[in-house]
Amino acid sequence: MSSTGMSTPCRWLTMLERLWSNPRPFFKAEVQLKVTSSQELLDMMNDGKKIVALFTQPGCSPCSILKKRLIDLEGDVVHNGASLIEIRDPNLLDKFSVRSVPMVYVFDGPVIRGHLAGLHCDDALQILVDSVIFM
Numbered sequence: 001m002s003s004t005g006m007s008t009p010c011r012w013l014t015m016l017e018r019l020w021s022n023p024r025p026f027f028k029a030e031v032q033l034k035v036t037s038s039q040e041l042l043d044m045m046n047d048g049k050k051i052v053a054l055f056t057q058p059g060c061s062p063c064s065i066l067k068k069r070l071i072d073l074e075g076d077v078v079h080n081g082a083s084l085i086e087i088r089d090p091n092l093l094d095k096f097s098v099r100s101v102p103m104v105y106v107f108d109g110p111v112i113r114g115h116l117a118g119l120h121c122d123d124a125l126q127i128l129v130d131s132v133i134f135m
Helices: 008-021 038-046 061-079 090-095 122-133
Strands: 050-055 082-087 103-108 111-117
Touching (some): 038 050, 050 061, 050 122, 061 082
């Protein structure tokens, strides 16, 4: 028994019940990436900025998962002078030959430093993001 008078399994059960009844505080779902237009992206590239761009489409479940993973890396990205953006513009999908979503591109100005297609683990994303931050 604990100091609250509940046994340890009961405390875990209570915590799980709270999680299932109200999952929002446990996830960063309310945090959003900046959705960028084609002109904004091209201006950022021409200015020589470092960019981590997530190409998505509305209603894409893997895109939502990858977006949450990138948001977790946002502190590292922004702290090192890069921008983390989301792109939904169909014209840009064609311009960068994006054939499937989610797709992450890493830009150093107008130069593409790397890209990942599909849903990947956190380590793969970290390596890709580090490739632009530490260049």
